[in-house]
Amino acid sequence: MIKLEGINKTFDDGYEALKDINLHCNSGEITVLIGPSGCGKTTTMKLINRLINQSEGKIYFDGEDISDINPVELRRSVGYVIQHVGLFPHMTIEKNIGVVPKLLKWEDDRIKTRVNELLNMVGLDPETYRQRYPSELSGGQQQRIGVIRALAAEPPIILMDEPFSALDPISREQLQDELVRLQKNIQKTIVFVTHDMDEALKIADQIVLMKDGVIVQQGTPEEILRYPANDFVEDFIGQKRLKQVQDIPTVGEVMNEKPVTISPTRGLAEAMKVMENKRVDTLIVVDNDNQLTGYITVYDVTQAFDNVDQHVKDIMHTFQHTINADMLLSNAIRMMNNLQTPYLPVVKDDGSLVGVLTRGSIVGYIGTAYPSVKEAVVN
Amino acid sequence: MRVQIQDYFTVFYDRMPDLVNGLYEHVILTVLAITLGCLIAIPLGIVLTRISVGWVRSLTFNVTNVFQTIPSLALLAMLAPLLGFGMKAAIVALFLYSLMPILKNTYAGFDAIDPDIIQSAKGMGLHSFQRLIQIEFPLAIPYIMSGLRLTTVYIVSWAVLAGLIGGGGLGEIILAALSLNNKPLVIASSIMAMILALVADFCLGKVVELFSKRSQPKTQQI
């Protein structure tokens, strides 16, 4: 976890670029810094990397004050994609990507394997590109190299300063998807700077909105969209996106939070009993840790009922689709329609069950009024 | 004695040992002066890019500029009483001449490096010496080499004047031939100096090409 505490930065010329910044970037999450040009995003990144030093305040990595860490060591453990890529023009792509691994004294073979792996990851054929020089790549390809160069030595923390800014919208979205997918596996602590609200909404776990060196609002994309702290935030998000979101409830508000569940080790007679009692034709199967494992229907139970040795887990089906509580109801309804399914289980990122969205719960919701309280989440 | 046209050709053959010796000394003069120049001016240029105090920089440039502007004959005449006559004085004079162009190009080479590249190197955890060796120096090399090429050509022609203070080289042959009014020998040794300059220019040109081919920094365009 990265923690910034009471950070002030005044440059030599007296310009106050950051004022009392307090910021937590959770481990394994993408924190997006967004704000108009000159608001201090790059300055914040440079502070985290100790390229510059703060005038006041402290920065911690997992509780350790970074001013106690040797800056060169620190930088080797922090991947940094600078705002303008900054590839070394006199080195081949392979050498560029291998700079930090080489500094860390990796074996040549290991570096080579890693380079190939990274190039493949961003869809650049290693055979074609490994030996090229940066000037022989398009701007977008250079940005990809910039990103994988920061990943090369598998640093736990990665700073990315507008890494996709030179890309056309399509490759940009591709790389965003790629990043989100990748992050699921690598679980790094990423700080990502952008100007683009759509980009922020797409990839962020946390969004930090900055203006003139202060943090205006910090929260999940959902919180920012729903409860913009002030006019500045609203303007930044744009009326169109706000309208789209604010009138539509999320799955979490609509779902049935107490679905009827059963453990995979139970017998079939017991399953039948539960169905009768609760008057349902389907049971959701969760294990002791509340992890979603599948479902059984009354039809399955009656089919296998005579076999005393059978348990729920033997006749269970697994779900092909699950949804998240943050999903907008409109999207969920569209999904149910497309899949022709009467219900969808709602799970957390870790796979545990939080509820179920059924046609019944949607109809029930429509009768009630939308919540009118507007709570501001201000930092 | 009447000079016949064929004398201009036979002189190369007749005086071959002298000419080769002169050429050899000439090369030595040039190479030593340039090497000394590099040893002083390149590190000095690098140091200057690191110094934030403006007046130190302009002072250094001004001083080296002064050497450049003193007429070569005058400089040689000034040095002779100090260092005596001979090759040593000649090398020192030529070395002083080489300082300015090498220094200027070294400085320009380092100065032209995109600050983003330095920033990125720093951000990746290269400490300042690694940055200098792995990043900055290779990027400045094309500039330094083209400065070296220019300087070498100058020095080859100025080295002719070294003959005036007994510095050896082709210049000495030219002077001797002039006083004897041996026109074929004057022409022959001048041609040798010319060819030396051309060959040096050509070879160093190739080296410059080699270095700058790889590092056209198109990255900056993003």
Ligand SMILES: Nc1ncnc2c1ncn2[C@@H]1O[C@H](COP(=O)(O)OP(=O)(O)OP(=O)(O)O)[C@@H](O)[C@H]1O
């Ligand atoms: N070395 C410096 N000396 C003085 N002022 C500086 C320095 N570096 C940055 N600033 C100022 O600090 C402010 C914040 O700069 P910063 O680079 O952090 O902006 P940013 O949010 O990254 O903007 P952009 O989106 O344009 O990249 C700017 O007003 C900038 O002019």
Ligand SMILES: [Mg+2]
């Ligand atoms: Mg910036």
